[in-house]
Amino acid sequence: MSDYPSIVLEQAVNQMASLPGVGRRTALRLVLHLLRQPEAEVEAFSNAFSRLKKEVVYCRECHNISDTELCPICASTHRDHSTICVVENVQDVMSIENTGQYNGVYHVLGGVISPMEGIGPKDIEIDSLIERISKGDISELILALPTTMEGDTTNFYIYRRIENQKSQIKNQKCDLRITQIARGVAVGNQIEYTDEITLGRSIVNRIEFKG
Amino acid sequence: MSDYPSIVLEQAVNQMASLPGVGRRTALRLVLHLLRQPEAEVEAFSNAFSRLKKEVVYCRECHNISDTELCPICASTHRDHSTICVVENVQDVMSIENTGQYNGVYHVLGGVISPMEGIGPKDIEIDSLIERISKGDISELILALPTTMEGDTTNFYIYRRIENQKSQIKNQKCDLRITQIARGVAVGNQIEYTDEITLGRSIVNRIEFKG
Numbered sequence: 001m002s003d004y005p006s007i008v009l010e011q012a013v014n015q016m017a018s019l020p021g022v023g024r025r026t027a028l029r030l031v032l033h034l035l036r037q038p039e040a041e042v043e044a045f046s047n048a049f050s051r052l053k054k055e056v057v058y059c060r061e062c063h064n065i066s067d068t069e070l071c072p073i074c075a076s077t078h079r080d081h082s083t084i085c086v087v088e089n090v091q092d093v094m095s096i097e098n099t100g101q102y103n104g105v106y107h108v109l110g111g112v113i114s115p116m117e118g119i120g121p122k123d124i125e126i127d128s129l130i131e132r133i134s135k136g137d138i139s140e141l142i143l144a145l146p147t148t149m150e151g152d153t154t155n156f157y158i159y160r161r162i163e164n165q166k167s168q169i170k171n172q173k174c175d176l177r178i179t180q181i182a183r184g185v186a187v188g189n190q191i192e193y194t195d196e197i198t199l200g201r202s203i204v205n206r207i208e209f210k211g
Numbered sequence: 212m213s214d215y216p217s218i219v220l221e222q223a224v225n226q227m228a229s230l231p232g233v234g235r236r237t238a239l240r241l242v243l244h245l246l247r248q249p250e251a252e253v254e255a256f257s258n259a260f261s262r263l264k265k266e267v268v269y270c271r272e273c274h275n276i277s278d279t280e281l282c283p284i285c286a287s288t289h290r291d292h293s294t295i296c297v298v299e300n301v302q303d304v305m306s307i308e309n310t311g312q313y314n315g316v317y318h319v320l321g322g323v324i325s326p327m328e329g330i331g332p333k334d335i336e337i338d339s340l341i342e343r344i345s346k347g348d349i350s351e352l353i354l355a356l357p358t359t360m361e362g363d364t365t366n367f368y369i370y371r372r373i374e375n376q377k378s379q380i381k382n383q384k385c386d387l388r389i390t391q392i393a394r395g396v397a398v399g400n401q402i403e404y405t406d407e408i409t410l411g412r413s414i415v416n417r418i419e420f421k422g
Contacts (some may be wrong), residue, residue, distance in 0.1 A: 006278045017258040046261035048226040053253040067217045
């Protein structure tokens with residue numbers, strides 16, 4: 001006999017435990033919680049995931065998650081479409097949007113180049129980024145990838161691709177700026193507890209004090 | 212505009228975050244994980260919970276979760292149906308089953324008496340337990356409720372109900388034993404690190420050494 005008193009329960013636990021970071025004991029606790037909810041709520045829970053895969057699409061422009069062919073950010077006329085912020089994933093878009101400090105558009109790579117994990121430039125949305133730039137009218141590309149070896153590699157790869165293709169790219173403005181987000185001591189952090197690489201960078205990349 | 216680039220995504224995150232102990236950030240991570248899975252797997256995930264509430268029933272005898280009217284344990288002819296182990300919930304049945312040390316049947320209360328949380332004797336399966344005992348043929352009732360004030364209250368309430376009703380209960384064997392599981396120093400634990408209440412109990416309730 002199985003450990004579980006019910007096969008249906010066991011299947012639900014198996015599914016819940018298939019989520020990353022959810023162990024079998026937690027999965028059982030969550031499933032038993034669902035079982036105590038009214039049927040309509042469990043149905044809503046189930047439907048949300050069923051719809052998810054069927055209805056969510058990726059924006060044809062920036063590859064962000066969207067309900068429509070063009071995501072709300074790319075479709076907005078209030079955004080600056082000449083500035084593209086390159087990010088690794090959807091969460092990063094949401095984080096930057098939450099700051100309220102950015103009014104350009106995005107390009108979601110869907111990962112970073114990682115030879116260790118077998119992720120090459122063709123596995124992420126770099127070609128489509130180059131294509132967007134080649135259409136012209138882009139004045140700034142902000143690289144906002146993680147500060148890891150993989151992030152740095154990807155930054156460097158994108159930079160090289162753009163430099164190499166500048167001649168082929170028709171209508172390419174010569175003044176396309178490629179920038180990257182500032183790295184330094186986090187706001188509110190003590191100097192003495194900041195790691196030395198971050199602190200070192202914050203000194204090298206110091207900026208003019210505006211009193 | 213919502214924080215989420217997609218309403219369908221947001222609904223899935225809301226549902227995931229409705230689970231106890233799952234925050235919005237974790238919920239988003241889990242939903243994005245699902246979104247990366249093949250459609251068939253997401254469908255299987257969704258279906259498992261849809262079936263859960265529709266198909267899982269509670270055993271009419273012991274109130275354990277079951278796929279059938281009578282759970283596999285209550286339906287088994289290999290189990291000792293004269294011994295009932297009273298537990299708080301389904302997880303406890305599974306834990307005791309996993310020990311392989313118990314061959315009787317169970318009674319799942321679905322909670323313990325807790326005036327603080329407004330849970331009275333009528334809110335849990337005590338009446339049905341008394342009814343099972345009143346049918347006779349029960350030789351032992353093992354109380355395996357948590358060692359908390361609520362568990363102790365529930366133990367005492369059940370004991371009193373049985374004592375009070377002994378006259379009304381027809382066919383009641385006079386030799387119904389009411390026992391409770393042993394409390395003491397956990398196997399593998401150091402004496403010096405055991406809390407004093409547990410250690411005190413383990414001395415008071417010491418048993419004969421069988422060399």
